[in-house]
Amino acid sequence: xxxxxxDEVSLLVIVVDVNPIWWGQQANREPQFTLSKCLDAVMxxxxxxxxxxxxxxxxxxxxxxxxxxxxxxxxxWKSGDGHGDDNPSTSGDGKYELLxxxxxxMAEEIKILMSRxxxxxxxxxxxxxxxxxxxxxxxxxxxxxxxxxxxxxSRILVIKAxxxxxxxxxxxxxxxxxxQKQSILIDACVLDSDSGLLxxxxxxxxxxxxxIPQKIALAQxxxxxxxxxxxxxxxxxxxxxxxxxxxxxxxxxxxxxxIGYVCSVCLSIFCNFSPICTTCETAFKIPLPQMVKAKKxxxxxxx
Amino acid sequence: xxxxxxxxxxxxxxVRQRKQDGxxxxxxxxxxxxxxxxxxxxVSHLYADIRQKISPDGKAKxxxxxxxxxxxxxxxxxxxxxxxxxxxxxxxxxLQQLLPKFKKRANKELEEKNRMLQEDPVLFQLYKxxxxxxxxxxxxxxxxxxxxxxxxxxxxxxxxxxxISAAFLADIRPQTDGCNGLRYxxxxxxxxSIFRTYPAVKQKYAENVPHNLTxxxxxxxxxxxHYFHRDRISTGLQDIFSECAxxxxxxxxxxxxxxxxxxxxxLLSLEDKTLDEGYGSNxxxxxxxxxxxxxxxxxxxxxxxxxxxxxxMVLAAGAGKKAxxxxxxxxxxxxxxxxxxxxxxxxxxxxxxxxxVKKVKIQEAIEYEDLHMENGKKTVxxxxxxxxxYSHGPVPLLPQQYTTSQDxxxxxxxIQQEIANYKxxxxxxxxxxxxxxxxxALSPGGLLMQAGSQQAINQMVPSDVQGELKHLYTAAGxxxxxxxxxxxxxxxxxxxxxxxxxxxxxxxxxxKLRPFQEKIQRQYLSTNLTGHLEDMFQMAYNKxxxxxxxxxxxxx
Numbered sequence: 001x002x003x004x005x006x007d008e009v010s011l012l013v014i015v016v017d018v019n020p021i022w023w024g025q026q027a028n029r030e031p032q033f034t035l036s037k038c039l040d041a042v043m044x045x046x047x048x049x050x051x052x053x054x055x056x057x058x059x060x061x062x063x064x065x066x067x068x069x070x071x072x073x074x075x076x077w078k079s080g081d082g083h084g085d086d087n088p089s090t091s092g093d094g095k096y097e098l099l100x101x102x103x104x105x106m107a108e109e110i111k112i113l114m115s116r117x118x119x120x121x122x123x124x125x126x127x128x129x130x131x132x133x134x135x136x137x138x139x140x141x142x143x144x145x146x147x148x149x150x151x152x153x154s155r156i157l158v159i160k161a162x163x164x165x166x167x168x169x170x171x172x173x174x175x176x177x178x179x180q181k182q183s184i185l186i187d188a189c190v191l192d193s194d195s196g197l198l199x200x201x202x203x204x205x206x207x208x209x210x211x212i213p214q215k216i217a218l219a220q221x222x223x224x225x226x227x228x229x230x231x232x233x234x235x236x237x238x239x240x241x242x243x244x245x246x247x248x249x250x251x252x253x254x255x256x257x258x259i260g261y262v263c264s265v266c267l268s269i270f271c272n273f274s275p276i277c278t279t280c281e282t283a284f285k286i287p288l289p290q291m292v293k294a295k296k297x298x299x300x301x302x303x
Numbered sequence: 304x305x306x307x308x309x310x311x312x313x314x315x316x317x318v319r320q321r322k323q324d325g326x327x328x329x330x331x332x333x334x335x336x337x338x339x340x341x342x343x344x345x346v347s348h349l350y351a352d353i354r355q356k357i358s359p360d361g362k363a364k365x366x367x368x369x370x371x372x373x374x375x376x377x378x379x380x381x382x383x384x385x386x387x388x389x390x391x392x393x394x395x396x397x398l399q400q401l402l403p404k405f406k407k408r409a410n411k412e413l414e415e416k417n418r419m420l421q422e423d424p425v426l427f428q429l430y431k432x433x434x435x436x437x438x439x440x441x442x443x444x445x446x447x448x449x450x451x452x453x454x455x456x457x458x459x460x461x462x463x464x465x466x467i468s469a470a471f472l473a474d475i476r477p478q479t480d481g482c483n484g485l486r487y488x489x490x491x492x493x494x495x496s497i498f499r500t501y502p503a504v505k506q507k508y509a510e511n512v513p514h515n516l517t518x519x520x521x522x523x524x525x526x527x528x529h530y531f532h533r534d535r536i537s538t539g540l541q542d543i544f545s546e547c548a549x550x551x552x553x554x555x556x557x558x559x560x561x562x563x564x565x566x567x568x569x570l571l572s573l574e575d576k577t578l579d580e581g582y583g584s585n586x587x588x589x590x591x592x593x594x595x596x597x598x599x600x601x602x603x604x605x606x607x608x609x610x611x612x613x614x615x616m617v618l619a620a621g622a623g624k625k626a627x628x629x630x631x632x633x634x635x636x637x638x639x640x641x642x643x644x645x646x647x648x649x650x651x652x653x654x655x656x657x658x659x660v661k662k663v664k665i666q667e668a669i670e671y672e673d674l675h676m677e678n679g680k681k682t683v684x685x686x687x688x689x690x691x692x693y694s695h696g697p698v699p700l701l702p703q704q705y706t707t708s709q710d711x712x713x714x715x716x717x718i719q720q721e722i723a724n725y726k727x728x729x730x731x732x733x734x735x736x737x738x739x740x741x742x743x744a745l746s747p748g749g750l751l752m753q754a755g756s757q758q759a760i761n762q763m764v765p766s767d768v769q770g771e772l773k774h775l776y777t778a779a780g781x782x783x784x785x786x787x788x789x790x791x792x793x794x795x796x797x798x799x800x801x802x803x804x805x806x807x808x809x810x811x812x813x814x815k816l817r818p819f820q821e822k823i824q825r826q827y828l829s830t831n832l833t834g835h836l837e838d839m840f841q842m843a844y845n846k847x848x849x850x851x852x853x854x855x856x857x858x859x
Contacts, residue, residue: 021706024714027721035718036725040732047729107727114722119715121708163704169696196698213750217741219732224745239751248697256699266685269697279689 010229011057011142011154012049013135016042016071018062018110019126020117022162022192033215038191041219042159043106046072047099048227059138060106062113063131065123070134071109072102126162129171132186136178155185155207157226159218164195176201187226191215196245203244206230210239251279309333313397315390317383320346327379329397332405334369336379346377350398350405358395365391416445425777432778432815443785466621469614471496477526487526499620500613503547555612763830768823772832775815779836782808786843792850805847812840 016038023035046058060071139154146152156179179186185207188198194211202209212221225238247256250271261270266280276283313329318336325338325345335347348369357368365387367379379394381387420427426448434441468474471493477485498505504525511521528544687693706714744750764772786804789797820833 020718021711021714024717025706025710027714027717034721036721037732039725040727040729043727044729044732103727103729107725111722111725114719117715117719119712121711124706124711164701166695166698166701169698170693173696210751212741213744214737214741217733217737220738220741221745224742237747237752239745249699251692251697254698254700266687268692279692280685280687 007055007150009055009057009142009146009150009152010049010053011059011139011152012046013059013061013138013154013156014042014046015061015063015128015131015135015156015158017126017128017159017161018113019065019124019162020114021065021124022126026161030215033218037216038159038161038218039106039110041222043103044219045157045222045227046102046106048223050098050102051096052227057142058102059135061131061135061138062110063126063128064113064117065126066117066120067113068127068131068134069109069113070138071106071113074105074109125165125168126160127168128158128160128165129168129175132156132158132175132179133171136175136182136184139182139184153229154182155187155229157187157189157222158198158201159222160188160190160195160198161192163193164197169197172197172201176204180205185230189218189222189226191218199242199244200246203241208233208238209242312401313393315381315394317381317387318390319380319382320378324382327394329394329401334398348377350401353398353402353405356395356398356402358391367391367394419448428774429777429781432774433781467496467499467617469617471500472613485526487522489522500616501547501551503550504544507544507547551612555608555615558615764828764832765826768826768828768832771819775819775833775836778815779811779839782811783839783843790846790850801847801850805844808840808843816840 018035023038027034042060046060049056050058058072062069062071135156139156143152143154176186179201184205186198186201186205187207188195188202188209190198190209190211199209201207208225210221210225212218228236245256247258248260248269249255250257250260251268252270252272255271257269257271261273262268263270263277263280263282263284265282266277268277268279270277273284273286275285310331311328312331313327315327315329318325318327320336323338325336328335328337328344332351333347333349334353335344337344348371352371352373354370354372357370359366359368365381367381368376369379370376381391381394383390420430430444434444475487475489475493477487479485498508508521516524525544745752782804786801786808789801789804792798792801816833816836823832
């Protein structure tokens with residue numbers, strides 16, 4: 001294992017999809033794997049990351065359908081300050097204090113988050129793009145607050161439950177390219193159905209995409225595949241990258257196409273040529289090839 | 304037989320060939336001989352075919368022999384008593400001028416082909432695969448390529464001129480020869496530099512060598528003369544180079560008179576003004592007449608003059624022919640084609656040149672391009688009618704799961720209840736059996752690791768096989784290109800070509816592709832490396848058959 005140098009900080013941001021609607025339905029589908037179990041697995045993952053090296057940092061964001069909320073670190077902390085009025089509810093099992101404090105905070109925050117959930121019919125999609133953006137901003141802030149001489153390596157782990165929201169496409173792509181520019185890996189652990197957007201994110205940023213067959217073994221998958229950082233991954237045998245379908249869908253029928261027409265003004269994709277682009281109303285002309293006339297002449301004498 | 308439009312350059316009467324009297328004609332592109340009294344030529348050779356001419360001196364018979372490339376030779380005997388030698392020499396000189404022109408033309412193409420083959424190893428390999436093994440003929444191979452490259456060549460014909468090092472004279476370091484002598488090593492580069500910089504020397508060389516002096520003597524005198532040496536005090540010795548010295552003086556003076564074109568450069572302020580005794584309080588008018596200067600000052604100024612002259616001449620020679628053509632150099636201003644000097648004083652244009660140049664120079668000095676105001680180009684605003692397309696992007700429509708409002712309410716309540724009672728229980732996250740099954744799935748060969756077991760194809764196939772495959776692809780690509788370029792078949796030439804190319808393709812498949820396939824089969828490589836090639840050939844055959852049947856139908 002490659003030993004990280006003393007001054008290299010490794011920051012892991014876990015974005016957990018806590019869509020209450022999906023998890024509520026999941027509680028009926030599979031009672032043995034509920035949101036509580038998922039959160040337990042995430043806590044195990046977080047603790048393991050903090051324990052790997054003293055320089056490791058952690059952040060956990062809960063991605064809800066109404067907001068994105070930081071479960072850890074606690075917002076009202078100032079860097080380095082102790083929390084004076086924290087009741088010493090450390091578990092008596094002699095756990096490393098940092099971990100016990102972290103777990104407590106996470107549990108507390110998720111309770112607060114869920115208790116203020118309002119029922120709204122039109123907001124059923126997880127705000128994943130927003131959570132990723134928050135994660136990037138957090139990473140950026142931590143990078144800026146580093147001491148002189150310290151280097152940082154960050155990655156984002158997304159644990160996804162609900163389906164993709166197509167309306168977040170643009171934001172998602174922007175987040176992905178911003179992460180790529182900042183050399184931030186995006187890993188994805190998908191619980192239910194494949195997500196094209198996350199596949200693209202992992203492919204572009206160099207992270208790992210995994211759809212797990214057994215939800216109850218989530219903790220094991222997280223520890224095995226997503227705990228090592230990018231340097232160590234090159235020396236481990238991990239699941240191979242997934243083949244990503246980069247085909248675009250045409251704007252007129254939303255079918256996936258391999259060859260199409262692109263408007264040079266607004267870059268919208270169409271499967272058939274039309275003289276006017278329906279998005280930006282630019283007129284186009286394609287000159288017909290002159291060959292057509294010659295062929296017609298040739299056929300005439302023989303018939 | 305003589306083409307009427309041919310230009311006859313020389314006619315020599317009374318030339319015998321094979322003991323027959325006749326007349327020798329030298330035309331623009333060939334040499335011909337016709338017997339006396341007849342109109343037709345019996346002997347006619349193109350200059351391009353002639354390899355060499357031999358004109359032996361000192362024999363009783365005055366002859367001219369032509370040897371062709373094919374090996375045969377023809378003998379012409381000049382039998383006119385009085386003018387035979389002169390005729391022969393005239394013919395010989397003319398041939399000497401004409402033959403090199405044609406020789407170059409014939410070889411040029413061959414050289415071109417050789418050069419192309421040497422420069423591009425891929426082309427060379429292709430040539431070997433296709434032409435040497437007789438799959439297609441050499442003409443077809445070169446048909447497309449030569450035309451392409453001729454265009455390139457004309458562009459590269461404007462070669463850059465080699466400049467002259469300013470230190471070329473200093474580089475001729477004389478070595479002591481042992482006993483009081485000096486050896487000067489002259490290379491052809493140095494000689495060329497001297498000629499280009501000092502055209503006067505070149506003229507002297509042309510005049511004297513090889514009539515009066517040999518080359519060695521010329522250069523010996525050059526180095527001995529004071530012209531070459533530092534202290535060029537004109538001694539008045541009868542030296543062939545003393546004229547050069549005088550010409551140089553004149554040239555230098557005219558350059559000084561012409562001055563510098565750049566109006567922002569003021570050379571006069573660079574004059575040597577020494578504060579003489581008294582620190583300037585004694586205002587002694589600086590005397591410029593050479594009579595008052597001391598001997599030391601004289602020699603100093605001589606050296607400085609020579610330096611300046613040398614530099615000016617080097618620059619002038621380096622400025623090249625272009626500048627020379629546009630200049631009207633009058634009189635002894637040999638090397639005046641430098642940028643700094645304008646045309647000679649007789650031209651009226653020099654006055655008109657002054658103001659615009661000055662303006663341009665001043666503008667350059669006070670303006671910076673990138674500090675200018677941005678004149679953006681006129682742009683057209685993007686006018687989107689359906690902007691919601693940008694929010695979802697080119698993403699296919701996925702089946703949306705519809706949740707009823709009752710579902711939503713139920714789910715939220717359920718979750719809220721669950722989380723309100725949430726207590727992390729990290730010791731019971733999963734059972735060992737689930738953990739071990741997960742590990743099994745992640746181990747090599749497990750459920751999730753299937754795709755990784757396939758090795759990349761380029762790791763399984765040895766590199767020499769890969770190389771051969773690449774060559775096959777290049778060769779097949781070339782043949783297929785020839786084949787497909789025949790369609791649509793309009794002319795009888797294309798018809799023939801199509802048939803020929805089809806047979807070429809079949810031959811290639813037989814001679815090259817099959818052995819390769821057998822070879823990789825013997826090596827137990829299970830990958831299908833040649834499937835794509837086979838597909839391409841099959842498609843070509845299909846097209847050919849379709850075309851053939853259509854031809855038959857048309858005929859019947």
